[in-house]
Amino acid sequence: MRDVAIYGTGMLQVSEHWDLSIIDLAGRAALEALNDAGLERVDALLVTNMLAACHSTGQLNLGARVADWVGLHGVEAYKVEAACGSGGAGFRSAWLAVASGAIDLALVVGVEKMTETPGPEITAGLATAADADFEVPMGPSFVALNALIMRRYQHEYGWPHEAFAGFSINAHANGARNPLARLQDPITAEDYRKARMVSDPINLLDASPVGDGAAAIVLGPAERVFPGGRRPRVLVAGSAAATDSIAIHDRNAPLRLTAAEKSAAAAYAMAGAGPGDIDVFELHDAFSIMSALSLEACGFAEPGQGPRLGDDGSILPGGRIPVASFGGLKARGHPVGATGVYQLAEVTRQLWGEAGACQIDGARVGLAQNIGGSGATIVTHVLRQA
Amino acid sequence: MEVSRHWRLKQQRYALVGEVCPSCQHKIFPPRDICPDCGEEARTTYQFSGRGEVFSFTTVRNAPTGFEESAPYTVALIKLDEGPMLTAQLTDLGEKPVEIGMPVEMVTRRLRSDGDRGMLVYGYKFRPALKAA
Known part of the structure; x- marks a missing residue:
């Protein structure tokens, strides 16, 4: 290779x-x-x-x-x-x-x-990411499947709904600096609290547009001198994909993204890197619960402790592990089949130093993680400035 | 909507027929050919009791195509007494608030219909368990 x-x-x-x-x-x-x-x-x-x-x-x-x-x-x-x-x-x-x-x-x-x-056709279309025999015929929307995970997660770990606000507030604040974002208005904790319920406990500000x-x-x-050579070279340092059962009900650990754990571990190993090396993380914040689970799966928090990073400033630009630096799925938007490419293009621009008002200072190693379904197919990449 | 697609799932949808692994005794629902627990071949059918408890739940307000007339409705993850989990709607809730851990039992209900002239799809839903007489 x-x-x-x-x-x-x-x-x-x-x-x-x-x-x-x-x-x-x-x-x-x-x-x-x-x-x-x-x-x-x-x-x-x-x-x-x-x-x-x-x-x-x-x-x-x-x-x-x-x-x-x-x-x-x-x-x-x-x-x-x-x-x-x-x-x-x-x-x-x-x-x-x-x-x-x-x-x-x-x-x-x-x-x-x-x-x-x-809308109902899109809702049905998104549900095709789930098990067509044993999930979809029961009528859950894709939001509802994530809501099932979030409610149980709150139940087991004792987090109130407000504990997830930080993910949404950070994403919207970053999206407001990205001219390519779908939503460019910052939100407040008050906005989050009062947002319309979609599928409890997921409200409109937990969900990506x-x-x-x-x-x-x-x-x-990489060895070729490429025409755009005015920039630092950005290499694909780690690449891995893994799967878990497509239906939440078939998973051994429905509150963990085991496919993310596996693909992150493999991508880190290939890159010779670990969570401590990552300067920016484009995670799959389709729903705020997924931000917490991705951070846990990639080694930034213990299982059940992801929301703490949203709350203590760790995920902000300049924090320990900045996430959703261009707004994430939550604010940049989630054109589903395109999202993973956006994430990787955004990490690349961070490492090129071409992220404009979204630039994370000194970003040299970036992580991008893209989730298919409610946790079934998870692809993780480490990009590195060479 | 294809008739055969629903017909071939009738044992599962109407009667919760799954499998038991002959090697490790793991109960399997929905059925598959390989035991998810030990990886051995599993084709011995097993009749589930239809009793379980609510593992998680939510309300669907923005329903997918085919379910609009039922909205809002409650979808849950049900942990069956025999071990496996499944996804199902809750029904016959009345004024009773749903809670995690609530005992439930299987009933057969209409899952969806495709307009006035389309097929009716029946299958399992779960209701709060009735007290034993």
Whole structure:
């Protein structure tokens, strides 16, 4: 295996893009990343997406469609899907391809189009991340599945709901400095307390907003002097994926993200790094409970103690382990199949020193963790400035 | 919606038929071919009692397609007396507040319908356990 570097990134604002189709979104992010890398051609294109198959007007075979749109005629191209973990999974697939030497330059594009589909259809679409035989027919929304975890977690560890406010407040404060964020207004503890209940105990400010979005990354061999060489080189230092039972009820430890524990341990080992080395962490805060569980799984808190980091300032910019530095899923937005690519593009920009008003000073090692389903597929990456 | 997809799950949906592992005696629901506990092959059917307790619960207000007419409704994780956990709606709650640890028992109810002309899907829900006579 050879070292792999990130050559370029592209991100669109997560928003309601009425004027852009799913192909327009993917294509623009892809062209931005190619342009950023100073390249016109790559050898493989991986599109990551979750919901296109669920929409009545859906377009599948996204690889070929996007490749054609961006002028990559004839290139190898297809989709990688792992529910909300699609982006991380697609990036890892691109990394595997380049690291192996089988592919020289790879482009991964995460895209999701959510706002032109009626709410109940999107709710049903998101629920396809769960067990279609033994969870979905019982009527839980995807929010409800996370609510089942959060309520039991509060019950076992004694945390009041307010203990999770810090995750949401930090994400919104950071999102307010990110012009690409879906939500750019800071919130207060009072706002959190008073937010509308969605699926108890998860209220509107525990939950990430859906949106249309696309993000793209170009990967290539690290040894090459690449055209965008004005920046510090950012390497994929660790990459790993693991799974747990898709249904919460089938898990041995439903209050722990064991797939995150496994993939984080493997990614750390590959990178020769540990939690103490991480300067910025883009975690999968689809719901505030997931922030707590991810921090625990990645070694930043003991099981049951994740909320403490949201409460004591550890997760703030300048804190011990800054998270959601561009707003996270909570404020940047969660265009599900694209989210993992956003996370990795954001960590890259942090390590390049190109994070603008979201910059974490001195960030040299970053962690990105993308979760598919309520904890079933979890992909963890360590990126390092070289 | 495919009829066969629901038909082939009838033993589980209507009667909570799972499996018991011949190697380690672990009770398995939903059934699968490999015991999740010991990894041995498990194909011996096992009839669950339908009794258990609430492990966690929540209320669904924004329902997925097909469930809108039932909203709001309560979805729970049920820990069966025999060990495994499953996901199910709670029903017949009346004024009784749901609590973690509450004893519940299985009943058969309509899970969803696909409009006026579509299929009705039946299966298990759980209600607060009735006191033994």
